[in-house]
Amino acid sequence: MPRGTKRPKNVKSAKSKKPDPRFAALLGAKDDTREAFAALVKRDLGKMLGADALRRLRTDRMILTPAGPGMVAHASFENRRPLTREILRRDVPIVAVQVNTIPLIDPITVTALEPGVYAIRLRPVGRTRFAFDYLREGEKLPVFSTLAEPVAQQQGPLGRLWDSIDIIVGWPTPDDPQYPDDLLPPGTPGRFCISILEWAKCWDWDWPRLPW
Numbered sequence: 712m713p714r715g716t717k718r719p720k721n722v723k724s725a726k727s728k729k730p731d732p733r734f735a736a737l738l739g740a741k742d743d744t745r746e747a748f749a750a751l752v753k754r755d756l757g758k759m760l761g762a763d764a765l766r767r768l769r770t771d772r773m774i775l776t777p778a779g780p781g782m783v784a785h786a787s788f789e790n791r792r793p794l795t796r797e798i799l800r801r802d803v804p805i806v807a808v809q810v811n812t813i814p815l816i817d818p819i820t821v822t823a824l825e826p827g828v829y830a831i832r833l834r835p836v837g838r839t840r841f842a843f844d845y846l847r848e849g850e851k852l853p854v855f856s857t858l859a860e861p862v863a864q865q866q867g868p869l870g871r872l873w874d875s876i877d878i879i880v881g882w883p884t885p886d887d888p889q890y891p892d893d894l895l896p897p898g899t900p901g902r903f904c905i906s907i908l909e910w911a912k913c914w915d916w917d918w919p920r921l922p923w
Contacts, residue, residue, distance in 0.1 A: 744773075744775055744784070745770045745771070745773055748770060748773055748775075748784050748786070748810060749768070749770045751810055751828050752765070752768065752808050752810070752828060753765055754828075755827075755828035755847075755848060756808060756828060756829075756830050756847075756848050757848075758848055759830060759846065759848040760805065760808075760830060764788060764805070767788045767789040767790075767791070768786060768788055768789075768808065769786050769787055769788065769789055770786055772786055772787070773785070773786040774786070774905070776903055776905075778811075778813060778815075778901070778903060778914075778916040779813060779901070779916040779917055780813060781811070781812035781813030781826070781916075782811075782812055782813075783809065783810070783811045783812075783813075783815070783903070783905075783914075784809070784810045784811075785807055785808065785809040785810070785831075785905055785907075786807060786808060787806060787807040787907060787908075788805075788806065788807070794908065799833055799835065799841070800835045803832060803833070803834050803835070804832065804833065805830045805831065805832045805846070806831055806832070806833045806907055806908060807830075807831040807907045808828070808829065808830050808831065809828075809829045809831055809845070809905075810827075810828050810829075811824065811826055811827065811829075812826050813826055813916060814826060815914040815915070815916065816914060816915040816916070816917070816918055816919065817855075817857050817914065817915075818902070818913060818914070818915050818919060819857065819858065820857065821918075821919070821921070822855075824845060824854075824855045824914070825854075827847065827854075828847075829845040829846060829847060829854075829855075830845075830846040830847075830848075831843050831844070831845060831846070831907065832844040832846055832853070833859060833907070833908070833910065834856075836858075839861075840858065840859075841858075841859040841910055842856050842857065842858055842859055843856065843857055843858075843859045843907075843910070843912055844856050857912060858912075859907075859910035859911070859912060860910060860911050860912060860913070861909060861910055861911075862906055862909055862910065862911045901915070901916060901917070902914065902915050902916070903916070
């Protein structure tokens with residue numbers, strides 16, 4: 712809290728306050744999901760990432776997204792040093808890991824990223840453009856690559872990039888596709904966007920209806 716600010720006597724900190732018993736099942740599922748996610752990453756990517764990267768994996772900030780009949784989980788790493796565009800161009804680092812239990816359809820190429828456990832590398836492909844490479848352990852080349860779409864600048868002092876791992880979920884309406892934020896009943900083909908650092912990637916969880 713800011714200096715000189717006192718916490719009201721009747722307000723407890725988030726750590727000291729006991730969770731409402733109504734949420735016990737939900738909070739338990741959250742812990743189980745984080746553990747399962749970390750175990751999958753360690754088993755399928757442990758040799759590629761190494762012990763240091765596994766220690767820096769922010770499973771506490773893992774984002775879990777229900778998508779159609781499955782789900783997608785992703786998390787980034789705690790950076791040992793501030794990331795700048797120059798460092799990203801020089802080092803081409805792995806910036807996140809992702810687990811998707813269903814195929815994800817790239818709306819640009821209309822090709823699918825198959826279910827799996829992936830390390831995500833951010834690779835420069837032009838002066839200001841980057842791509843996400845999806846890597847699997849034991850394979851030298853990416854199994855999937857797609858453009859990383861720039862989002863609003865999230866830069867701090869000295870050009871440092873804040874580590875943003877937010878998610879936006881939207882459902883396109885077939886009758887009005889120009890309004891992608893309209894909500895439709897569960898099970899309707901939809902799209903979600905994952906943001907990592909200041910880049911994002913949007914995926915469909917069902918094959919899009921193309922106006923051939």
